[in-house]
Amino acid sequence: MFSARLFQCLLGMSALVYAGPCDIYASGGTPCVAAHSSTRALYNSYDGDLYQLVRASDDSTLEIGLLSTGGAANVAPQDSFCVNTICNITTIYDQSGKGNHLTQAPPGQAATGAGKNDYDILARASVAPHLINGNKVYGVYIIAGVGYRNDKTTGVATGDEPEGIYAVLSGTHYNTGCCFDYGNAETTNTDPGAGYMEAIYFGNRDVVSSGAGSGPWIEADLENGLYGKASTGNNPNNPSMNFNLVTAMVKGNSGNEWAIRGGDGVSGALTTIYSGVRPSGYSPMKKEGAIVLGVGGDNSDAGAGTFFEGAMTTGYPSDATENSVQANIVAAKYGLYS
Ligand SMILES: *[C@@H]1O[C@H](CO)[C@@H](O)[C@H](O)[C@H]1NC(C)=O
Numbered sequence: 099m100f101s102a103r104l105f106q107c108l109l110g111m112s113a114l115v116y117a118g119p120c121d122i123y124a125s126g127g128t129p130c131v132a133a134h135s136s137t138r139a140l141y142n143s144y145d146g147d148l149y150q151l152v153r154a155s156d157d158s159t160l161e162i163g164l165l166s167t168g169g170a171a172n173v174a175p176q177d178s179f180c181v182n183t184i185c186n187i188t189t190i191y192d193q194s195g196k197g198n199h200l201t202q203a204p205p206g207q208a209a210t211g212a213g214k215n216d217y218d219i220l221a222r223a224s225v226a227p228h229l230i231n232g233n234k235v236y237g238v239y240i241i242a243g244v245g246y247r248n249d250k251t252t253g254v255a256t257g258d259e260p261e262g263i264y265a266v267l268s269g270t271h272y273n274t275g276c277c278f279d280y281g282n283a284e285t286t287n288t289d290p291g292a293g294y295m296e297a298i299y300f301g302n303r304d305v306v307s308s309g310a311g312s313g314p315w316i317e318a319d320l321e322n323g324l325y326g327k328a329s330t331g332n333n334p335n336n337p338s339m340n341f342n343l344v345t346a347m348v349k350g351n352s353g354n355e356w357a358i359r360g361g362d363g364v365s366g367a368l369t370t371i372y373s374g375v376r377p378s379g380y381s382p383m384k385k386e387g388a389i390v391l392g393v394g395g396d397n398s399d400a401g402a403g404t405f406f407e408g409a410m411t412t413g414y415p416s417d418a419t420e421n422s423v424q425a426n427i428v429a430a431k432y433g434l435y436s
Contacts (some may be wrong), residue, residue, distance in 0.1 A: 100300065103162045105346050105418050107352045117142055117232065117426065118138075118140045118141045118142050118144070118168060118426065119133075119140050119264070119407070119409060119423045119426050120133050120140045120141045120193070121141055121299060121429070122338055122411055122419060122422045122426060123409065123411050123415060123423065123425050125419075126292050126415055126416055126418070126419030126422075127383075127413060128262055128267065128311060128411040128412065128413035128414065128416075128419060129263075129373060129411060129412060129413075130193075130323040130409040130411050131198065131204070131251075131252075131253035131254050131255075131410055131411065131412050132192050132194055132198040132251065132253075132254060132389055132409060132410040133193040133194045133368075133407070133408075133409040133410075134190045134191070134192060134193070134200055134249070134391070134405075134408055135171075135173060135190075135193070135406065135407035135408070136148055136149050136162075136187070136190065136228050136235065136236055136237060136238050136405070136406060136407070137170065137171050137228070137235040137236075137237070137266075137407055138164075138169065138171060138230055138339055138407065138430060139164055139167070139168045139169060139170075140171045140193050140299045140407060140409055141193055142167075142168040142169065143168060144164070144167070144168060144193045145163075145164060145219055146163070146164075146191060146193065147161040147162060147163045147165040148162050148171050148190070148307075149161075149162050149187050149188075149189060149190045149223075149227065149238075150162070150187070150188045150189040150191075151176060151180070151185045151186065151187060151188065152182065152186055152220075153179060153180055153184065153185045153297055154183050154184040154185075154186075155182070155183035155250075159249075160175060160176065160179045160185075162175065162176055162338075163351065164263060165233065165262075166382060168288035168424065170230050170231060170233040170235055170243065170415050171230075171233070171235045171236070171273070173235055173236060174326070175222070175246060176224065176343070178221065180224050180238060184222065185222070185223040185224055185240070186219075186220035186221060186222055186223055187221045187222075187223045187238060188201065188202065188220060188371065189191065189201050190246060190391070190404060192348055194253075194409070196251070196252045196253045196254075196354075197252055197356060198248055198253070199248060200244065200246035200247065200248055200252045200386045200389060200391050201246060201248070202217045202218055202219075202245075202247075202395075203217065203218040203245035203246055203247035203286065203287075203390065203392075203399075204217055204218075204247065204249070204391055205217065205289055206287030206288060206310060206335055206393070206395075206396050206397020206398075207287065207288040207396040207397065208276075208289065208397055208398035208399075208436065209226060209243075209245075209393070209397040209398065209399045210398075210399065210400060211242060211243030211399050212243055212395070213243065213245060213397045213399050214432060217243035217429065218243060218244055218246075218247075218392075218393065218397065218399055219243045219244050219307070219323065220244065221238050221239050221240055221241075221244045221246075221381040221392070224236055225239045226239040226268070226271075226404045227236070228343075228431055228432060228433065228434060228435050229404065229431070229433040229434065229435050229436040230427060230430055230431060230433075231430060231431045232431070234301040234377060234435055235406075237404040237406045238391070238392075238404065238405040238406075239271070240275075240278060240391070240392035240401065240402055240403050240404065240405065241402050242275055242399060242400045242401070242402060243399050244257040244392050244399070245390065245391070245392045245397060245399055246390070246392055246393075247283075247287075247388060247389065247390050247393070247394035247397075248388060248389045249285045249286075249287070249392070250387045250388075251388060251389055252287075252386050253412060254282060254284060254387035254388075254389065254410060254412075254429065255290060255350075255385050255387060255410075255412060256298050256335075256383045256385050256386055256387045257382065257383065257384065257385055258352045258353075258381070258382035258383045258384075259350065259352060259412070260349075260351045260352050260412070260413050260414035261282065261296065261384065261385075261410055261411055261412060261413070261414070262347065262348075262349040262389055262410070262411040262414060262415035262419075262420070263280065263281045263282070263296070263297065263298055263347065263348050263349065263408070263409070263410050263411075264298075264345065264346065264347045264406065264408055264409060264420070264423055265280045265298050265300075265344075265345075265346050265406075265408030266343060266344070266345055266349075266363045266403060266405075266406040266407045266408065266427055266432065267272065267280075267300050267343070267344050267346055267363075267403055267404060267405055267406065268342070268343065268403060268404035268406075269314065269339050269340060269341040269342055269343055269344040269346070269363070270342060270402055271290060271299060271402060271404045272302060272313070272314040272403050273301055273302070273303075273400075273401065273402040273403075274301065274302055274303045274304065274305075274381075274404060275301070275303070275325075275400025275401045275402065276305075276394055276398045276401060277299055277301070277303070277319055277324065277394040277398055277400075278299065278300055278392060278398050278401030278402055278403035279295075279298065279299050279319045279390050279391070279392070279393065279395075280297060280298045280390070280392075280396065280400070280405060280408050281295070281297025281298050281319070281348060281389070281390065281410065282295060282296045282385050282386075282388070282389065282403055282410065282414070283295045283297060283298055283321075283322050283386070283388040283389065283390040283395035284295055284321065284386045284388060284395045284396075285386045285387065285388045286327050286360055286386075287395075287396065287397050288396055289321060289322065289323060289350070289395065289396040290308045290321075290384070291321070291341065291384075291430060292321060292322045292323070292379045292380055292382040292384075293320060293321060293381075293382075293383045293386065294321040294379045294381070294384050294386060294395060295319050295320055295321035295385070295394075295395045296318065296319075296320060296348065296350045296356075296383060296385055297319045297348065297390060297395070298316065298318065298319075298346045298347070298348045298408075299316070299317045299318060299319040299324050299424075300314055300315075300316055300317075300339075300344065300346055300403055301313065301314050301315070301401060301403065302314045302315065303324060303400070305324075306323050306324050306325075307323070307325055307327075307330050307331060307333065307337075308326070308331075308332045308333070309326055309332070309334070309335075309336025309337060309338065309371075310333075310334050310335070310336060310337050310338060311337070311338035311340075311406055312338060313338050313339075314338065314339055314340075314344075315336050315337075315338065315339065315395065316336070316339060316344070316346040316347075316348075316360040316371060317336070318348045318356070318358055319394060320376075320377065320380055320383075321394075321395050325377055326353050326358065326371065326372060327372045327374075328372070328374055328375050328376060328377050328378075329377055329378075330377075332334050333371070333372065335371060336358075336371045336372070337369065337414045339360060339361075339362075341361075341362040341363060341364065342363075342423065342432075342433075342434055343362070343363030343364050343366065343406070343432045344360060344361070344362070344363050345360055345361050345362070345363045345368065345424055345427050347359040347360060347368065347423075348410045349414055349415055349420075350376075350383060350385075350414070352382070352414075353381075354375050354376050354382075355373075355374070355376075355414070356372075356373075356374075356375075356376055357370060357371075357372060357373035357374075358370075358371040358372045359371060359373075359417070359420060359423060360375075363427055363428075363432055364428065364433065365428055366428070367421065367424060368417075368420060368421060370417070370426045373383040378418065380426055380431070384409040391405060391408075392405070406432065418435065
């Protein structure tokens with residue numbers, strides 16, 4: 099194992115080549131407690147599976163792992179397993195070691211599709227091919243009715259505890275429906291009121307909050323509302339994220355502090371969209387530590403988007419740590435597959 103000092107040194111010397119996003123969060127003192135990706139390892143040392151498929155032809159399953167330790171997804175087995183049938187993703191594994199895997203979301207209050215009385219539907223597995231460092235990989239393609247969740251997590255922030263969240267998402271697949279989210283949610287699947295969520299939202303829903311232009315925007319779903327600043331309404335400092343790939347970040351500290359940051363997932367640096375106090379009625383937070391992907395905390399299931407990777411930390415990551423994570427995402431070389 100690396101010593102912390104050797105690790106820091108490698109980090110400095112090698113421009114992040116030896117680190118994954120969760121190694122960077124750990125070296126910043128804010129380790130990941132959930133780490134999900136369909137495209138790559140989020141730790142240099144991760145050598146487990148990324149996700150599980152089920153195919154419609156015979157209901158058999160297949161685990162999708164990595165090309166190498168710490169590397170990109172190995173999707174050649176998926177491509178042969180899924181020939182002439184439909185494959186869906188059943189499970190997105192947590193790489194953090196905390197066991198916070200994401201599976202089919204259970205029924206919830208606000209679902210209008212299958213998830214009203216039954217589990218949400220699963221994402222198709224082979225419809226969002228992309229490249230990472232020249233390797234073909236697949237995103238998790240969320241349409242209305244699709245959702246993943248874990249209501250019994252370990253180590254995820256609750257109450258007013260600090261956390262950070264990041265995700266790499268498609269900048270071209272989104273909608274106005276509520277709500278394509280990734281992050282912390284209530285454990286009950288019903289809306290208990292303000293402050294029970296702290297999640298990344300991505301899309302062009304222009305109902306409660308909006309940003310500059312026509313979207314899509316990165317906002318925070320704090321439950322009972324999407325926020326791009328300390329109140330609802332328009333935040334002209336929240337730019338439309340018209341990139342093929344988008345890095346989105348939301349973080350929340352104890353003591354009435356939070357921030358939204360984001361940028362192009364292929365090049366450049368992060369912009370701080372908002373940093374400051376919480377909306378009125380949101381301090382202290384009442385986080386419950388469930389994790390959602392593709393739906394709101396009450397299982398509102400009308401959102402659309404494509405998820406590639408994301409993680410949640412314990413502790414409030416510094417801007418410098420998040421900037422290093424963005425540099426790592428750029429170095430991973432996401433691109434379109436044609
Ligand atoms: C597989 O995915 C598609 C699209 O998301 C969905 O329509 C279908 O119901 C899914 N199958 C299952 C068993 O969830």
